[in-house]
Amino acid sequence: MRSLIRRKAPDGPERPDPAPSRLRYRMQRLMLTPTFRFFLRAGVPLVLAVGVGAGYLADEGRRDALNQSIADVRTQIQTRPEFMVNVMAVDGASAGVDEDIREILPLDLPMSSFDLDLALILQTVRELSAVKDAAVRIRTGGVLQIEVVERVPVVLWRTPGGLELVDESGVIVRPAASRADHPDLPVIAGAGATEHVAQALRLIRAAGPLQPRLRGLVRIGERRWDVVLDRDQRILLPEEQPVQALERVIALDHVQEMLDRDLAAVDMRLTGRPTLRMQASAVEQWWRVQKASLGE
Numbered sequence: 001m002r003s004l005i006r007r008k009a010p011d012g013p014e015r016p017d018p019a020p021s022r023l024r025y026r027m028q029r030l031m032l033t034p035t036f037r038f039f040l041r042a043g044v045p046l047v048l049a050v051g052v053g054a055g056y057l058a059d060e061g062r063r064d065a066l067n068q069s070i071a072d073v074r075t076q077i078q079t080r081p082e083f084m085v086n087v088m089a090v091d092g093a094s095a096g097v098d099e100d101i102r103e104i105l106p107l108d109l110p111m112s113s114f115d116l117d118l119a120l121i122l123q124t125v126r127e128l129s130a131v132k133d134a135a136v137r138i139r140t141g142g143v144l145q146i147e148v149v150e151r152v153p154v155v156l157w158r159t160p161g162g163l164e165l166v167d168e169s170g171v172i173v174r175p176a177a178s179r180a181d182h183p184d185l186p187v188i189a190g191a192g193a194t195e196h197v198a199q200a201l202r203l204i205r206a207a208g209p210l211q212p213r214l215r216g217l218v219r220i221g222e223r224r225w226d227v228v229l230d231r232d233q234r235i236l237l238p239e240e241q242p243v244q245a246l247e248r249v250i251a252l253d254h255v256q257e258m259l260d261r262d263l264a265a266v267d268m269r270l271t272g273r274p275t276l277r278m279q280a281s282a283v284e285q286w287w288r289v290q291k292a293s294l295g296e
Contacts, residue, residue: 083112085112085116085138087143088107089139092148092150093150104125107144116138130151130174131148134146151171154166154197155185157188165185168198170195186201200225203225206243206246208250209254213229234266264278265277
């Protein structure tokens with residue numbers, strides 16, 4: 001092993017030791033480190049670039065000019081004809097719903113598609129009570145396409161404030177001007193009736209032979225239904241299994257023509273003991289017959 005200490009030659013002048021100094025040795029070792037070499041190749045240029053950029057942007061006037069240039073370039077790109085929306089089309093909506101959509105979306109067309117918030121537009125359209133679902137997209141040719149699935153009214157709900165059109169899920173679609181405008185829809189009434197529209201529809205279907213006399217259903221105490229017929233007759237149904245109770249009344253009527261008589265109500269709230277309530281005129285007539293039979 002070669003000594004690192006200078007030695008004087010026996011004959012002649014002193015020669016320098018060829019071994020590197022300690023600092024030079026450490027620098028050579030550091031240059032062999034991959035991390036340090038990567039820093040020299042990438043880190044030093046990055047630090048210089050950041051420093052130069054920070055120095056350039058330290059001036060407020062240069063910053064404003066740069067921001068204005070970026071905004072101008074962005075505006076030029078966004079306002080190109082292929083990115084402009086010129087018209088809005090609404091498909092699947094009736095005239096009234098179409099008008100409501102255009103009223104709640106006051107878009108100042110033409111405008112750039114980059115300025116349209118499609119998610120917000122979709123949410124706004126879906127918030128309409130008459131809209132069951134919707135889809136929004138930008139179609140080629142600069143058209144904002146809104147596809148609407150409307151709620152279909154299945155019953156009329158009579159309230160103290162008037163008539164409301166209600167769909168099968170119990171959502172109020174819109175007000176109804178009059179009963180005559182919707183002769184094909186059954187009528188329900190009472191507090192909480194819209195929460196049980198599906199059950200009301202089952203009762204209406206089960207009414208079958210009573211359909212010509214059916215005037216509607218009334219929710220009583222938010223617990224049960226009354227079936228309202230013409231001639232001021234009612235069928236009082238129980239809370240549980242009302243459809244089966246109504247079918248039983250229809251069967252009794254078919255056998256004994258019960259509902260053709262002068263009855264005010266058929267009470268089925270106690271399923272095992274149906275009760276018939278006579279009209280006031282029938283009761284009075286019955287008492288007259290009884291008194292006549294007793295010679296009074």
